[in-house]
Amino acid sequence: MSYLEATNTLYKEAALTPDVGLCCTTNPIWELPGLKIPRIMQEMNYGCGSTVHARDLTNNPKMLYVGVGGGMELLQFSYFNRQKGGVIGVDVVDEMLEASRKNFKEAEEQNDWFKSEFVELKKGDAMNLPVEDNSIDVAAQNCLFNIFKADDLKKAIAEMYRVLKPHGRLVMSDPTCEQPMNDALRNDDRLRALCLSGSLPIAEYVKALTDAGFGTIEIRARKPYRILDPKNYPTDELIYIESIEVAAIKDPMPADGPCVFTGKAAIYYGDEDYFDDKAGHVLLKNQPLAICDKTAGALQALGRDDIYFSESTFHYDGGGCC
Ligand SMILES: C[S@@+](CC[C@H](N)C(=O)[O-])C[C@H]1O[C@@H](n2cnc3c(N)ncnc32)[C@H](O)[C@@H]1O
Secondary structure, X not given: OOHHHXXXXXXXXXXXXXXXXXXXXXXXXXOOOOOOOOHHHHHOOOXXXXXXXXXHOOOOOOEEEEOOOOOHHHHHHHHHHOOOOOEEEEEOOHHHHHHHHHHHHHHHHHOOOOOHHHEEXXXXXXXXXXXXXXOEEEEEEEOOHHHOOHHHHHHHHHHHHHHEEEEEEEEEEEEEOOOOOOHHHHOXXXXXXXXXXXXXXXXXXXXXXXXXXXXXEEEEEEEEEEEEOOOXXXXXXXXXXXXXXXXXXXOOOOOOOOEEEOOEEEEEOOOOOEEEOOOOOEEEEOOOEEEOHHHHHHHHOOOXXXXXXXXXXXXXXXOOEO
16 A cells, blocks of 8 residues: 555545544634634644634635645635635545535534535545646645655645646645654654654755745744654654644745745844845844845845844744845
């Protein structure tokens, strides 16, 4: 059985019998005014962060969600556009599609504003999406892409890139790990399917996105996720896994490379009212300016003693310049 077949089997089981501990998110459940999340959807929350960010969801975006799980995030996305077929949900596991369909019916009963038809469910594979080119404003996946091995990950990201409109955004949450993992972990299909042994270091994860052409990357959150300990897993050392929330925006690739925002800021504290690097960055005195890592490097290379650079917080929430 291939690791993809093992993944399908695992999520078939998780569709038929909800497994509260399957993925571990410390995120609070978004319950916005008038939005009720049915209990079954909460029990089938198999994500590792949130892909629902209100600032992505203005102007009735056409949305795509790959790997639907119990449907919770699709319901949350629907809240923001409330239109027939406003959210396309794609999943490769029939039982998961069926379970989410049932959960949307329950959501209808608990939410006056919601109709199941707001979500168009489609059977399909992340590596071959049944979606037209350049048709989506906001695409999302939560805790799926980390399962994929390198070639499949490349295909899945390329598919998201293909279906997004120019400047559309891919919003994701996945586990990441900065420590090396041994082959026993990497090649354990079940641990991989459980989102425990496929994760990449953040820099590699970001490179997979920029290699596909995404010109802007935002790392929005970085949180503790899991521990793989030698008593319970085939590892000699303790392995610490985090989860991140990331947006990859289909902006054109700048000539000097992608803009990757990791939560860095520059603060000018010199004698003038502001500092202008004549390359598009104006730092007002004593006001932090969010900058991408590329700009941080360029400003640092100036060697000035009147600009402070903060470390990456991995909590970028917009603004600034690149
Ligand atoms: C870890 S669960 C995450 C579910 C959901 N995103 C959440 O946050 O609760 C992974 C989901 O991806 C689906 N899936 C697995 N392999 C897939 C593939 N190749 N293409 C599309 N969906 C897939 C599974 O059926 C499951 O619904």
